Amino acid sequence: MGGDSKYLGLWYVAPYVIGLLLFTAFPFVASFYLSFTDYDLLSKPEWTGLDNYKKLFTRDRTFDKSLKVTLTYVFMTVPLKLAFALFIAVILNYRLRAIGLFRTAFYVPSILGGSIAIAVLWRYIFADTGLVNMMLEGLGFEAVNWFGDPENALFTISLLRCWQFGSAMVIFLAALQSVDKSLYEAASIDGANKWQLFRYITLPLITPVIFFNLIMQTVQAFQEFNGPYIITEGGPLKSTYLLPLYIYDKAFKSFDMGYASAIAWVLFVIIMVLTSIAFWSSKKWVYYAGDKRS
Amino acid sequence: MTAIPQISADTLANMEKQRRRARVSSTFRYSLLIIVGLIMVYPLVWMFGASFKTNAEIFSSPSFWPKEPTVQGYIDGWQTSTPYTFAKFFGNSMLIIIPKMIGTAISCTLVAYGFARFDFPFKKIIFSTVIATLLLPNVVTRIPQYLLFRDIGWLDSFLPLWVPSALAGDAFFVFMLIQFLRAIPRDMEEAARVDGANTLQTLIYIVVPMLMPALISVCLFQFMWTMNDFLGPLIYLSSVENYPISLALKLSIDTTEAFAWNQILAMSCLALAPSLFVFFMAQKYFIEGISTGGVKG
Incomplete structure (x- = not known):
């Protein structure tokens, strides 16, 4: 708007800039610094160079385990959740009656899913004599040791995240509904079957949303805390001891701030590398309609 | 034939x-x-x-x-094993949520307006930090944030839980409002400016009313996420009298789970009730909000 000072806009974004510097930029730099120190809150941080990282990668068996568990969790949960969200969104996208009702039913768990109450519920329904096992036995199957067995525990935790597929689904559904219907008609006349319609029209057109969901879900899955903290407390045998739990324990139970920062940075770098790979590869598979590319 | x-x-x-x-x-x-x-x-x-x-x-x-x-x-669950009833913990949750919601709505509106309607030096760089923050995992900033709040004496208070948000700290909401503002035509604002309104008046009287649906979405999401937030209170709050519902629930698991599952389930239901109520009251804002900005959760 013409006559205003060119700094006027800066005044409006000033709260953000202050918040950014204080609560994001400064902590970001500080945590990098802390990761090279030994800091127990009582005395000043003591520079130890690469010691924390050396210890992490050579002597810390807990870190090895935790890293493995985290990667397994993310690579198991994210594809499962997204595939399921897309599958249900595709079905909902047929002109069905009561679409609103279904959408609500599928979405409610995403709203509540992160809460402690739901983690509590998860403990109860997957307990040895919990709801799921009672149902399995009622149907003539054997009860499963969902949390007690290190083989199963991580899977049970990741089910909790998959149960919250609703928010990804709503985003998929919005994208599906915006696909131009005339494309389908044209392709049908040319003799394309339903699978081909999906594979060659729908899927390419919604790749931007797949990409968005993939990035967001991956970043979040790496930071899962509530589920394993409440449900299994990282156990049994550390089979659900995700890195955020390890960081929390190191920082706020042992007050080993330097070491905890180093773990956080390793986690951060892993997330960044994976996101960068996704961004880099997106040029090859994400479709942007002509002028929308920006 | x-x-x-x-x-x-x-x-x-x-x-x-x-x-x-x-x-x-x-x-x-x-x-x-x-x-x-x-x-x-x-x-x-x-x-x-x-x-x-x-x-x-x-x-x-x-x-x-x-x-x-x-x-x-x-009845038993409401009494808790502490000197307080659950009413106290609900109250604490509200004392965190209400300032956080109001602060978020005001700060994010100002910031989004700044980004969507003005040109200013360093705009590109500053805007790119919004996107970067969107993707930045909190885990990497959490420890120094804790140390910062410890040094300014905010531990065991509600301030660390809402002040960052009141400075437009939730990049997701800023982003969502910018997207929304970009889709609103500027004619009305320009007319108001011609009639002599300054930018702040234009914002309050013209933009905010049009932005209302998006602002409601912002408040609702903030409500849900803050209700669900556990790690924040876990790190910053230490005395039971300051516990919000999420921590109180964890406490009751630790103290009564061995014998009173029904109490825990009852209190879990109560803990979910506000979010469910808000969701069903305002469902369409959720679905709209999620489809314009994309969402975590």
């Missing part, structure tokens, strides 16, 4: 076949959706039912219907 009726008979048969196939597949779709819907919702229904069960019954039947309904779980 003779060929034509034959073709249409074929076509008719074909159409009939297609219609039948359509009916079969739509039956299949509905059944699938209903089954998935039940799987999604039954745990919640079961939880609600089980909160009225006696302790002995909770782990004895998969049915959600209590045989001898009792509200004992609610």
Whole structure:
């Protein structure tokens, strides 16, 4: 708007800039610094160079385990959740009656899913004599040791995240509904079957949303805390001891701030590398309609 | 002449076949959706039912219907094992949520307006930090944030839980409002400026009313996420008198789970009630918000 000072806009974004510097930029730099120190809150941080990282990668068996568990969790949960969200969104996208009702039913768990109450519920329904096992036995199957067995525990935790597929689904559904219907008609006349319609029209057109969901879900899955903290407390045998739990324990139970920062940075770098790979590869598979590319 | 009726008979048969196939597949779709819907919702229904069960019954039947309904779980659970009742913890949650919601709404509106309607030095760089923050995992900033709040003496208070948000710290909301503002035509704002309104007046009287649906979405999401937030309070709050619901629930698990599952389920239901209520009151804002900005969760 013409006559205003060119700094006027800066005044409006000033709260953000202050918040950014204080609560994001400064902590970001500080945590990098802390990761090279030994800091127990009582005395000043003591520079130890690469010691924390050396210890992490050579002597810390807990870190090895935790890293493995985290990667397994993310690579198991994210594809499962997204595939399921897309599958249900595709079905909902047929002109069905009561679409609103279904959408609500599928979405409610995403709203509540992160809460402690739901983690509590998860403990109860997957307990040895919990709801799921009672149902399995009622149907003539054997009860499963969902949390007690290190083989199963991580899977049970990741089910909790998959149960919250609703928010990804709503985003998929919005994208599906915006696909131009005339494309389908044209392709049908040319003799394309339903699978081909999906594979060659729908899927390419919604790749931007797949990409968005993939990035967001991956970043979040790496930071899962509530589920394993409440449900299994990282156990049994550390089979659900995700890195955020390890960081929390190191920082706020042992007050080993330097070491905890180093773990956080390793986690951060892993997330960044994976996101960068996704961004880099997106040029090859994400479709942007002509002028929308920006 | 003779060929034509034959073709249409074929076509008719074909159409009939297609219609039948359509009916079969739509039956299949509905059944699938209903089954998935039940799987999604039954745990919640079961939880609600089980909160009225006696302790002995909770782990004895998969049915959600209590045989001898009792509200004992609610009565005992409400008292908690602390000197406070759950009312205190609900109150604490509100003392965090309300300033956080108001602060978020105001700061994010100002910032989004700044980005969407003005050119200023370093705009590109500053805006790129919004996107970067969107993707930045909190885990990497959490420890120094804690140290910062410790040094300024904010530990065991609600301030660390809402002040960052009141400075537009939730990049997601800023981003969502910018997207929304970009889609609103500027004619009305320009007219107001011509009539002599300054930018702040234009914002308050012209932009904010149009932005209302998006602002409601922002407040609702902030409400839900803050209700669900556990790690923040866990790190910053140490005395029980400051506990919000999430921590109080964890505390009651630690102290009473060995013997009183119905209390815990009852309090879990109460803990979910505000979010559910808000969600059903304002469903359409959620769906709209999520589709314009994309969302975490």
